[in-house]
Amino acid sequence: xxxxxxxxxxxxxxxxxxxxxxxxxxxxxxxxxxxxxxxxxxxxxxxxxxxxxxxxxxxxxxxxxxxxxxxxxxxxxxxxxxxxxxxxxxxxxxxxxx
Numbered sequence: 001x002x003x004x005x006x007x008x009x010x011x012x013x014x015x016x017x018x019x020x021x022x023x024x025x026x027x028x029x030x031x032x033x034x035x036x037x038x039x040x041x042x043x044x045x046x047x048x049x050x051x052x053x054x055x056x057x058x059x060x061x062x063x064x065x066x067x068x069x070x071x072x073x074x075x076x077x078x079x080x081x082x083x084x085x086x087x088x089x090x091x092x093x094x095x096x097x098x
């Protein structure tokens with residue numbers, strides 16, 4: 001399992017590399033937070049993202065797009081309970097007894 005300290009270390013290393021290179025690592029800066037999605041993971045991730053944006057302002061749009069894409073990906077996995085037909089139990093006493 002990944003602890004919050006491990007997540008923070010991982011995101012910080014990724015952020016340092018991202019600041020010094022290009023946008024190819026933005027996915028790896030965002031994806032762990034979306035997978036874990038706990039309040040502490042979100043807090044750590046936001047701090048790291050803000051540091052990256054402050055040091056490298058032109059990466060802001062890429063980070064926001066990746067956050068939206070990752071969050072939208074989790075919504076696609078959601079199964080709507082009302083999408084399928086609902087079958088009700090029979091109310092006829094003879095059918096219930098069968």
